[in-house]
Amino acid sequence: MTQKVLVRVDGRELSLSNLDKVLYPDAAFTKAEVIDYYSRIAPVLLPHLKGRPLTVKRFPNGVNGGFFFEKNAPAHTPGWIPTVNLPAPGSTKNRETIDFPIVNDLPSLVYYANLAALELHLPMWRVTEDGEPLAPDTLVFDLDPGAPATIVDCCRVAVLLRDALKEDGHESFPKTSGNKGMQLYVPWDQGPGTSDYAKALAQRLEAGNPHVTSVMAKRARPGKVFIDWSQNNPYKTTVAPYSLRANRIPTASTPLLWDEVEDCRSPDELVFTAPDVLARVEEHGDLFMPARA
Missing domain, CATH: 3.30.70.3300 (Alpha-Beta Plaits)
Structure with a gap:
C-alpha cells in the first residue's frame, strides 16, 4: 500500500509518497534522502533552473529499475507550477508541442523529487514571463x-x-x-x-x-x-x-x-x-x- 505524508512547503501543500523506498540500493539512499538533498541544495540550484524548460529523467523503482525521460508536465501537475508550450521536433509521441514545466521555487522542486525525478536536464536558454523562448545565454x-x-x-x-x-x-x-x-x-x-x-x-x-x-x-x-x-x-x-x-x-x-x-x-x-x-x-x-x- 502506498504510504503518503502531507507536508507544507513554503505555503504549498504536497503529498509525499513512499519515502522509505530505496532509490540507490548500493548506498541505501531512500526517496526521503533524495527529497532532503534537493530541498537543501535548492538555494543554489533554483537560480540555475529559473525560467528554463525542464526535462527530467524519472526512476520510480530506483536506479536499478526502469526509467523514462519526461518533458511534458504530468496531468496531475499542480496548477501553481508554471508550464510553457513549446515546439517538440522529434517527439517520440509525435507531439507538435509540449507543455514543459518551469521549476522556479522549492515546492515545485520537491514535487518533482517526490516523482523520483532524479536527474534534471536544461536547455541553454530561458523563456520570457509570457513563455517565449529567448536567445541562448x-x-x-x-x-x-x-x-x-x-x-x-x-x-x-x-x-x-x-x-x-x-x-x-x-x-x-x-x-x-x-x-x-x-x-x-x-x-x-x-x-x-x-x-x-x-x-x-x-x-x-x-x-x-x-x-x-x-x-x-x-x-x-x-x-x-x-x-x-x-x-x-x-x-x-x-x-x-x-x-x-x-x-x-x-x-x-x-x-x-x-x-x-x-x-x-x-x-x-x-x-x-x-x-x-x-x-x-x-x-x-x-x-x-x-x-x-
Whole structure:
C-alpha cells in the first residue's frame, strides 16, 4: 500500500509518497534522502533552473529499475507550477508541442523529487514571463572520455578549452557531469550562433591535439576526449548543476574550482555524492553562480 505524508512547503501543500523506498540500493539512499538533498541544495540550484524548460529523467523503482525521460508536465501537475508550450521536433509521441514545466521555487522542486525525478536536464536558454523562448545565454562544451580515457583526460582538455576561450574573450566554468565526464559553461550574450562557434573551437583544438575529437561517431572516440559541441542545439539539454545522477551511488553534477581541474590525477578525486556536494556548497557557496549570464 502506498504510504503518503502531507507536508507544507513554503505555503504549498504536497503529498509525499513512499519515502522509505530505496532509490540507490548500493548506498541505501531512500526517496526521503533524495527529497532532503534537493530541498537543501535548492538555494543554489533554483537560480540555475529559473525560467528554463525542464526535462527530467524519472526512476520510480530506483536506479536499478526502469526509467523514462519526461518533458511534458504530468496531468496531475499542480496548477501553481508554471508550464510553457513549446515546439517538440522529434517527439517520440509525435507531439507538435509540449507543455514543459518551469521549476522556479522549492515546492515545485520537491514535487518533482517526490516523482523520483532524479536527474534534471536544461536547455541553454530561458523563456520570457509570457513563455517565449529567448536567445541562448550560455554556451556549453560536454567533454566525454572514450575508454581508456577518463575524466583526468577531460581535465587536460578542459584547461585547453579554457585557455582558448580566454583568448577569444570568454570566461568558462567547469563542473563534473556526475557520470564519467565533465562540462564547461560559458556565459553568452551574443545571441544565436553558439553551436557554430562551439563546433569551430572544438575543431580547432582537435587539429592541434591527437587526444581530442570533435567527431560524434563512436568509432572515433576510443582513447580520446570527445568535445561535444552539439549540446548547443536549442532542442538539446544538458544535466543541470547540482542535479543527482542515476549511478550506483547518488553522485551529482558538481561545480569545480579550476585548481581541482588542473590538479586532478585520479578519476576518484572528482566523484562527489549528495552529502559531498552539500558540504562543498557550505564551504564555497555556488561556484557556478558566475556562469549564469
